Amino acid sequence: MPSYRDLPSSALIQEASNWRRDFHAHPELGYSEHRTSEKVAQLLESFGLKVTRGIGGTGVVATLQNGVGPSIGLRADMDALPMQENSCAPHASCLPGCMHACGHDGHTSILLATARHLSESNDFNGCVYFIFQPAEETGAGARAMITDGLFERFPMEAIYGLHNWPGLPVDTVGVNHGAMMASQDTFEIHILGSGAHAAMPERGNDPIIVATQLVSALQSIVSRRVSPLNPAVLSVTVIEAGSAYNIIPQIATIKGTVRCLDQDVRNQVQEMITTMVSNLPPAFGAEGTVKYMEGYPVTKNNPTCAERVRGVATELLGDNHVVWNEKASMASEDFAFMLEACPGAYFWLGADGASASKPLHHPSYDFNDDLLPTGVRLFSALLHSHQTNPLLK
Structure with a gap:
C-alpha cells in the first residue's frame, strides 16, 4: 500500500502531466472555468470521491473521508489570464488572448494527483477536502466560495495552498510565519x-x-x-x-x-x-x-500552520531545501480570504529547473512538470501531519 512518504508512481505523475497540458491548452478565465471544473469533477468522481459542484460559481469541492480524525482543506486555483501566449509548446493555448501564465494548470493537476494518491493509499484517519477555486486572478473566487458557505459546509481545522515560484529551485519550499503576499x-x-x-x-x-x-x-x-x-x-x-x-x-x-x-x-x-x-x-x-x-487582504500565515509546512518540507526534502522566513512578495493572492476565515498556510514551491523558469505572467511562461511529485508529497504529508498532531485538541 503506498504511503505519503513514497514518491507518487511514475504512472500517476505522467497522468497528472497529461491533465496539466490539457488544462494549459484549454485555458478559461475566472468564473468561466466550465470545461476545467467539469473535467476536475469527473476525475474526482472517478477516484471514488464525493464531489460538490458550483461552490462560488464554478468552484468544486471533493470530500475524502476515511474513519474518524481531523479535517483539513487543500486548495488549488483553476483560472487563466487574459493574455496572448507566445509559445511553441505543443500544448500551447488554443484560445487567442487567454493563457495559463501563472501555473494554475499545474496547481490543479497537483491537487488532482494528490486526491488520486490519497484515495488509493487510505493510510490516514480523518477527512480531507480538495478545494478547486475559480477566479483567483482579480475575481476574488476565494471570497465567493466562502460567501457560498465553504467553511460551514465543509468544516476544517486548517487549510493549505501552494504556488509555483520562479526564482526558487525545484524541490525547494519557501514559507514564513507571517505575511507571504501583500494586500x-x-x-x-x-x-x-x-x-x-x-x-x-x-x-x-x-x-x-x-x-x-x-x-x-x-x-x-x-x-x-x-x-x-x-x-x-x-x-x-x-x-x-x-x-x-x-x-x-x-x-x-x-x-x-x-x-x-x-x-x-x-x-x-x-x-x-x-x-x-x-x-x-x-x-x-x-x-x-x-x-x-x-x-x-494580506496573505498572512497562521504561525503554527507555517511551522507545520516547514517541518513537513524538512522531513521530505531536507533542511537545505527549505527557505524559512522567506521574504514576502508585494504581489497579491486571494487565498488571503481563506486564511482570514480559517487557520492555514500558503507556501511557494520552487519552479527553476536546469534553466530558470520564465516569470509568472510572462507570455512564454509554462509550468514545470517536475514540480508535480513534490507538490503531491507535500500536500499528502500535511494531511498526515494533522493525524499525528491535530491543530484542534
Missing part, C-alpha cells in the same frame, strides 16, 4: 478644474497641473510617511486628461494601486491618500475626489 487595493482620483483655451490658461484652472502635484505628493507617503521597516508600494499607473493640443481640460483622472504587508499600514496609507486628495487640490482652486477600492 492589493486600487484607487481612482478625479481632479475637477476649469477648462479654457490653452493660449489663455489664466481663464481656467488646469487640472493637469494639480494632478502632477498630487502624484508627487502621493509618492511621499511611502518614501517619507511610512516606516521603511513596514514595506508598502504605491504606484500611479494611469493619468488621463485632455483631448487636444489647444484645450485645457476640465477633468484629470489618476489611477493606481497600493500594496502592503501589514493591515495597520494598509489603513494608514488609505487614510493619507484620502486626506491628500481632500486638501491639496483646493490649494490650487480645484476639487478632488477619490474612490478607494479595497481588494485582496
Whole structure:
C-alpha cells in the first residue's frame, strides 16, 4: 500500500502531466472555468470521491473521508489570464488572448494527483477536502466560495495552498510565519478644474497641473510617511486628461494601486491618500475626489500552520531545501480570504529547473512538470501531519 512518504508512481505523475497540458491548452478565465471544473469533477468522481459542484460559481469541492480524525482543506486555483501566449509548446493555448501564465494548470493537476494518491493509499484517519477555486486572478473566487458557505459546509481545522515560484529551485519550499503576499487595493482620483483655451490658461484652472502635484505628493507617503521597516508600494499607473493640443481640460483622472504587508499600514496609507486628495487640490482652486477600492487582504500565515509546512518540507526534502522566513512578495493572492476565515498556510514551491523558469505572467511562461511529485508529497504529508498532531485538541 503506498504511503505519503513514497514518491507518487511514475504512472500517476505522467497522468497528472497529461491533465496539466490539457488544462494549459484549454485555458478559461475566472468564473468561466466550465470545461476545467467539469473535467476536475469527473476525475474526482472517478477516484471514488464525493464531489460538490458550483461552490462560488464554478468552484468544486471533493470530500475524502476515511474513519474518524481531523479535517483539513487543500486548495488549488483553476483560472487563466487574459493574455496572448507566445509559445511553441505543443500544448500551447488554443484560445487567442487567454493563457495559463501563472501555473494554475499545474496547481490543479497537483491537487488532482494528490486526491488520486490519497484515495488509493487510505493510510490516514480523518477527512480531507480538495478545494478547486475559480477566479483567483482579480475575481476574488476565494471570497465567493466562502460567501457560498465553504467553511460551514465543509468544516476544517486548517487549510493549505501552494504556488509555483520562479526564482526558487525545484524541490525547494519557501514559507514564513507571517505575511507571504501583500494586500492589493486600487484607487481612482478625479481632479475637477476649469477648462479654457490653452493660449489663455489664466481663464481656467488646469487640472493637469494639480494632478502632477498630487502624484508627487502621493509618492511621499511611502518614501517619507511610512516606516521603511513596514514595506508598502504605491504606484500611479494611469493619468488621463485632455483631448487636444489647444484645450485645457476640465477633468484629470489618476489611477493606481497600493500594496502592503501589514493591515495597520494598509489603513494608514488609505487614510493619507484620502486626506491628500481632500486638501491639496483646493490649494490650487480645484476639487478632488477619490474612490478607494479595497481588494485582496494580506496573505498572512497562521504561525503554527507555517511551522507545520516547514517541518513537513524538512522531513521530505531536507533542511537545505527549505527557505524559512522567506521574504514576502508585494504581489497579491486571494487565498488571503481563506486564511482570514480559517487557520492555514500558503507556501511557494520552487519552479527553476536546469534553466530558470520564465516569470509568472510572462507570455512564454509554462509550468514545470517536475514540480508535480513534490507538490503531491507535500500536500499528502500535511494531511498526515494533522493525524499525528491535530491543530484542534
